[in-house]
Amino acid sequence: MTTRVVDAAGIEHATAERGARIVSLVPSLTELLFALKLDAQIVGRTGFCVHPRNQVRHVPKVGGTKAVKIDAVRALQPTHVIVNIDENERDTVEQLRAFVPHIVVTHPLEPRDNLALYALLGALFDREDEARELSASLEKQLHACASRAWPMQKVLYAIWREPWMTVARDTYISAMLRLVNWHTLPDVRGGEKGAARYPSFNLDAAWLAQADRVLLSSEPYRFTRQHCDSLSHDTRFKGKRIELIDGEMVSWYGSRAIEGIAYLVDYASR
Template sequence: MRAAPAVDAAGVAHAPAGANARIVSLVPSITELLFALGLERQIVGRTGFCIHPREHVRAVPKVGGTKAVKIDAVRALKPTHAIVNIDENEAPTVEKLRAFVPDIVVTHPLVPRDNLALYALLGAIFDRQDAAARLAGSLEAKLRALAVEAWPEQRVLYVIWREPWMTVARDTYISAMLRLVNWHTWPAVRGGSAGAARYPPFDFDAPWLANVERVLLSSEPYRFTAAHRDALAADASLSGKTVQLIDGEMVSWYGSRAIAGIDYLMRLARAAG
């Protein structure tokens, strides 16, 4: 019996790919997921930010960055499939790819549980249903482990950039990951479908900062360091607040990384008391 088409985040149905599929991934966390699904022989291109798994991605040609894709480099690889993300890749770039890539697979996980659909989508397209089911089982087990613990509420500011300072809205994947351990991001805003609004700028004199108990400085996209942490911890405007570094990959990367990311957040929350 013929398999039913798999439907992506843009509502597009994709027929199962053959064994000769040639995949270009323009999403770092998706590249890692493709390797976890056992598709290493079919991955022909990736961005320079696709750095995991480190021992394998070195052999895959780079095609620029997530926001600066080299269209000619992608074209030269003759891909049958390109995998993109609504937040990470720009719409004009995706439209250029549609001119010569037969299948554009659009992803857009917004909460950790969306990874289950993501595993199933890619598993169905690339005939890796068993591997996708194993990942889904692992993620479900982590989510069950979360549910049996009581997590004290924390009000947090998750910082992703400086000059200007930028944070995350509550309808981002990052904010949803943090909510798993009852950490709630401030300000209490939602960004909707607009990319910029999902990652709003802020000032440290904002009135809502009084609600924040913990400031989390992410390792990506801006690489905050111990020096940044120490400088902010000494700032009088943050008196009484905990300022700490956080591994951005563990919080913002979906796909297979979400499984390890939940373990990481549980350790972080336990240490915070």
């Protein structure tokens, strides 16, 4: 009996046939597909899909997450393309719908959403046992994190400079940080009164005075120790803890979330 699964856009998909050809336009989901042991069916990925390193190098690139080469995807004749609401452009997805039988839309907003993500892809591609194993590992990490008492802190999580940019509280990154009781600044949610999910700010913003920590992410902008040193000498950041953080561990959902939660617990314990 054919199972039918529903993606984040509310679109129903029948269980894929064994000969399914998958193109992933989301780095963290490419890694998840490999974790689900779908190596032989992954026929395309973006240039930002860099994990697992040894396996992805054999998979053809089709551009970037926001600069997809439509003709390159077409040439691969995929039956399924995996996309994400935040990472891929709507226009790109609509162009792909013209010739790809199944566009699978994802949109995890918090760590626990990975359970549904594992279940979705596991059911779709007949990897339910592998999906259950990932879910058990994630539940274990979530439980270990929740079993500890974390002091509340307000943090600035910087993802870009020139202009400086951070994350709103309805992003996956912010939800990850809340696992250790860290609350991102400013206190905004994307879409509220025109607020962006990844708002820009300037270093004179009054709300920066509330920050206990300043976290400079390794991606998408690659902050370095030099940036930490520069801010530490800025009087506007006097007394604040300024440090680098591994952006992949905090922002990548999918299978990386399991390792990411363990990383965050260790990071917050220092």
